[in-house]
Amino acid sequence: MGSGQVTSSVPSGPSDFQGKHVTVAGLGVSGVPAAKVLHARGAIVTVVNDGDDARARxxxxxxxxxxxxxxxxxxxxxxxxxxLIVTAPGWQPDKPLFRAAGQAGVPVWGDVELAWRLRGPDAAPWLAVTGTNGKTTTVQMLASILRAAGLRTAAVGNIGVSLLDAVLGEEQYDVLAVELSSYQLHWAPSLRAHSAAVLNLAPDHLDWHGSMxxxxxxxxxxxxGNKVACVYNVADKATEDLVREADVEEGCRAVGFTLGTPGPSELGVVEGILVDRAFVADRQxxxxxxAEVSDVDPPAPHNIANALAAAALARAFGVPARAVRDGLRAFRPDAHRIAHVADIDGVAYVDDSKATNTHAAEASLAAYEPIVWIAGGLAKGATFDELVxxxxxxxxxxxxxxxxxAxxxxxxxxxxxxxxxxxxDRTDTEAMLQAVTEAKRLAQPGDTVLLAPACASMDMFTNYNQRGDAFAAAVRELDA
Structure with missing residues (x-):
């Protein structure tokens, strides 16, 4: 592929696009702003797009x-x-356009790579997060901690806030909390974060990448190219293996996070307390x-892991311990992420519609017992034996x-x-009310009725948000 190739004619800084012929692949939320930014910098821009619908026109x-x-x-x-090609992150690497680019020696960047190259000389450093699950929550926690430390920051990237907007906007930041998907990282050959975390690795998007x-x-x-810390999950050896394989700056350290007692150069949990043995004097x-486990909302195991990863990145940036506690206390999770909806007749009803794959559902199921589990949707090629x-x-x-x-x-x-x-045997939107009614029948006082579908939602709903809303509405109807 051409994504890692850089020729002498390729722009290397914010002012180097004048007169360059740049093709933008894809319209949408990343393509349109990229085309405008490049055009404003003097590039000769052509946008190509597979679709020709009303929105595209x-x-x-x-x-x-x-x-x-x-x-x-x-x-x-x-x-x-x-x-040069600047592509929307979702365009697969095996598309004919990219094969032609590779044969012609034309490099391919994503919008993240473009934003990285367009940073000014005094640009805010990036604290970056990826992983199969938990990225958005961790980045939001990280931003909350950074704000608690008095730093000017924003949660940006795959979270829905454009990195181009953050890099080129008028607001000045001290540091950015950046969520990055595997798609975005594929097309970002020169990205070099201050510190970064891989939260976990499980099979996902394999149709796009081709293999695990x-x-x-x-x-x-x-x-x-990380400068200070590569943060990995002690419970997920694959993340540590990625650290070992990385080419980082001299002095950059591997820092683990664990739900158990931490060893040196790790963050972990001791008797209900989140503790740091990485960014302290004499960590031996x-x-x-x-912070306390109770400072994390909700205090489910996988969310504690998210908090530890966020804390590790913040500590790598020099944030004091008190700001970690204050930032975690101030954080509120987005809707449909292990969100407590109601207690009815001694049964808790919890919405984790965001659990759209087996890895996320496994983490959700591990947070409760006994459970009446509401599951199903589009499997996206997944199997469920290990989860069950x-x-x-x-x-x-x-x-x-x-x-x-089935x-x-x-x-x-x-x-x-x-x-x-x-x-x-229903795939209509109204099926959720029947599902919740059946779950209530099965549940006993002290149980949790948990919507953790382990599947995508588009067979029945517009997205996981609508599915979660339908669950919450059904619960409220039960309680009416």
């Missing part, structure tokens, strides 16, 4: 009014004279108390919805045959 008209060429319905052909090895390799790019003997085998002892019952629910039903039959299962 509207965006094309906006760009053409500025003098930018747009080709709709033709995302495969490399425009003549192209010296390629997926992990792209995640591991986040460690390249000393530890610094950071690990979680079986926690299950009071299961209610299955969605297009691929895959979960069969895994339950193999690994938890004693668990009662209600298989709802």
């Amino acid at each position: 509207e965006q094309a008209a906006e760009l053409e009014a500025l003098g930018i060429t747009v080709r709709l319905g033709d995302g495969a052909t490399l425009p003549e004279g192209t010296e 090895e390629a997926y992990a390799r792209d995640k591991g790019r986040i460690y390249e 003997k000393n530890a610094q108390e950071l 085998a690990k979680s079986a002892k926690r299950l009071r019952g299961a209610v299955l919805i969605g297009a691929d629910r 895959l979960i039903r069969d895994a339950l039959a193999r690994h938890a045959p004693e668990v009662p299962v209600v298989d709802l």
